Amino acid sequence: MWSLINVELYKIFRRPRTYIAFGAIAALIVVIQLGLKIDGNSYAAFLMKDINDTLTVDGKVLNGYLICYILLQLLLVHVPLLVALIAADMISGEANLGTLRLLFSTPYSRTHWVLAKFIAASVYTILLLIWLAFLALFVSMWVFGTDDLFLMKSNYVVLIQQNDVLWRYVGAFVFASFSLLTVTSLGFLMSSMANNSIGPIVGTMSAIVFFTILSTLNIPLFTVIKPYLFTTHMNNWKEFFDIKVNANNEAITGSVLNIPKIKTSLIVLSLHIILFVSASIIIIKKKDILS
Amino acid sequence: MNIKNYKKIVVVGGWFISSLIISLTTLAQTDPLIEKVAQKLALVNDYVAEGVMKTDVSFIKASLGKVKVYFKKPNLLKVKKEGGISLLPRGGVSLTINTLLNTKQYTTIAGGTQLLNGKNLTVIKLIPTDDNLDWVISTLWIDPIDALVYKTATTTKENGSYEITMQYGDYAKYGLASKIVFSFNTKDYKLPNGITLEFGDEDPAAKQKALKNKKGTIEITYNNYTINKGVPNTIF
Numbered sequence: 332m333w334s335l336i337n338v339e340l341y342k343i344f345r346r347p348r349t350y351i352a353f354g355a356i357a358a359l360i361v362v363i364q365l366g367l368k369i370d371g372n373s374y375a376a377f378l379m380k381d382i383n384d385t386l387t388v389d390g391k392v393l394n395g396y397l398i399c400y401i402l403l404q405l406l407l408v409h410v411p412l413l414v415a416l417i418a419a420d421m422i423s424g425e426a427n428l429g430t431l432r433l434l435f436s437t438p439y440s441r442t443h444w445v446l447a448k449f450i451a452a453s454v455y456t457i458l459l460l461i462w463l464a465f466l467a468l469f470v471s472m473w474v475f476g477t478d479d480l481f482l483m484k485s486n487y488v489v490l491i492q493q494n495d496v497l498w499r500y501v502g503a504f505v506f507a508s509f510s511l512l513t514v515t516s517l518g519f520l521m522s523s524m525a526n527n528s529i530g531p532i533v534g535t536m537s538a539i540v541f542f543t544i545l546s547t548l549n550i551p552l553f554t555v556i557k558p559y560l561f562t563t564h565m566n567n568w569k570e571f572f573d574i575k576v577n578a579n580n581e582a583i584t585g586s587v588l589n590i591p592k593i594k595t596s597l598i599v600l601s602l603h604i605i606l607f608v609s610a611s612i613i614i615i616k617k618k619d620i621l622s
Numbered sequence: 623m624n625i626k627n628y629k630k631i632v633v634v635g636g637w638f639i640s641s642l643i644i645s646l647t648t649l650a651q652t653d654p655l656i657e658k659v660a661q662k663l664a665l666v667n668d669y670v671a672e673g674v675m676k677t678d679v680s681f682i683k684a685s686l687g688k689v690k691v692y693f694k695k696p697n698l699l700k701v702k703k704e705g706g707i708s709l710l711p712r713g714g715v716s717l718t719i720n721t722l723l724n725t726k727q728y729t730t731i732a733g734g735t736q737l738l739n740g741k742n743l744t745v746i747k748l749i750p751t752d753d754n755l756d757w758v759i760s761t762l763w764i765d766p767i768d769a770l771v772y773k774t775a776t777t778t779k780e781n782g783s784y785e786i787t788m789q790y791g792d793y794a795k796y797g798l799a800s801k802i803v804f805s806f807n808t809k810d811y812k813l814p815n816g817i818t819l820e821f822g823d824e825d826p827a828a829k830q831k832a833l834k835n836k837k838g839t840i841e842i843t844y845n846n847y848t849i850n851k852g853v854p855n856t857i858f
Binding site (some may be wrong): 341378381382383384385386387388389390392404478479483484485486487488489490492493519541569574576579580581582583584 | 676677678680681682683684686687693696701702703705706707708709710711712795797798807808809810811812813817818820822
């Protein structure tokens with residue numbers, strides 16, 4: 332199995348297409364960081380307009396932790412599209428080239444090959460996420476420094492002490508890995524059903540866009556199905572950055588407001604991964620590779 | 623109307639105007655109790671106080687933070703949170719009793735007595751005589767025996783109204799509080815979802831309704847004061 336994974340990883344990282352996602356993420360992050368470095372104070376002033384009417388905020392609001400949060404908000408919506416570029420090509424690409432027959436004629440079972448391909452695609456996804464974390468978090472910390480995380484949400488503000496922030500990012504990135512692996516498995520499922528790459532890639536992207544729109548609309552009809560959509564749960568990494576308060580309205584350091592929500596989302600995402608990969612195995616097992 | 627009546631009118635009118643001037647002059651004089659408070663505060667040229675700050679604003683979730691408060695005569699005051707972001711009422715934090723009285727640019731009006739937390743306190747209103755000062759009027763609730771100010775309510779020109787209540791402990795002889803609570807009105811807070819990218823929130827309207835129209839408070843509980851040891855101007 333290990334050798335199969337190595338083979339698949341070799342194939343992934345030999346293709347120039349693989350590095351498009353790494354390059355795109357680097358370019359986006361650097362551009363945003365540069366923009367905020369040059370004109371971040373006016374952006375912060377715009378965000379804090381309502382607060383500044385009542386309070387004076389003293390400290391480094393625009394620090395590395397806040398920059399990382401802004402970057403994750405912007406990028407974790409779009410990274411799934413970059414993941415789809417590789418994951419949705421894993422099987423269909425080989426079917427298109429005709430090499431799938433060669434793979435399945437080896438002594439290894441089809442299940443072994445499917446799992447090896449999925450694990451290799453997952454490694455790519457995780458590496459992409461680590462790259463994102465390195466640039467968004469550590470480079471931002473280096474460029475902008477650190478301080479408390481002053482998080483402006485739609486209806487309230489959360490002020491998290493700087494020694495209470497880093498573990499939240501670890502949690503958020505672990506959570507994000509489940510979100511992206513769900514996209515990987517969806518792309519994989521689409522890939523197992525097609526014999527060319529374009530269809531599964533576009534199909535996966537369309538599914539993400541379609542379900543994301545359904546998840547964000549506050550229409551009662553969609554509210555019923557929203558809890559079952561993986562896109563509803565993908566953005567819940569933000570829950571790591573909301574804290575509990577006690578009866579005196581004092582924030583409790585080290586607390587997370589809604590742990591059950593995070594657990595539910597992880598379970599839903601895990602079930603989607605298992606469902607999509609299992610469906611891929613079943614489809615590939617029945618796939619006619621002779622025609 | 624004959625000349626006698628004119629004389630009567632002039633005499634009565636003159637008496638009325640002179641009485642009014644005399645009484646206004648009396649009112650505009652500085653109250654002796656305020657002088658007593660000011661004398662106590664005059665013992666302090668500068669201080670550095672360490673304490674714990676609690677922010678209680680309906681739309682803010684913040685934990686307790688250690689702060690250092692720096693003061694230097696006549697009215698320099700700075701609150702600094704140790705290694706972090708601090709939130710303070712806009713303009714209000716600098717209007718402590720020291721900064722109000724040390725300017726000496728005010729007149730006083732007696733406001734009777736009031737019972738506050740079991741203490742019979744003298745109420746005195748301060749009106750600034752300098753138009754350049756930020757505050758318009760300030761009411762002080764003072765213990766006439768200890769010459770300690772237990773509450774102030776100040777209206778400013780640009781930053782609304784503030785109420786400050788004080789408790790005293792070891793440093794009462796200097797007129798320095800062991801706990802200060804700033805109360806102020808907060809405005810509504812709302813950022814569009816398009817900016818925060820928080821789409822699909824369960825019930826934002828209900829959440830927003832619950833957070834409206836609340837009063838904010840900032841409490842500073844002081845652990846110790848370092849008095850008259852010098853504070854560099856660069857801190858402010």
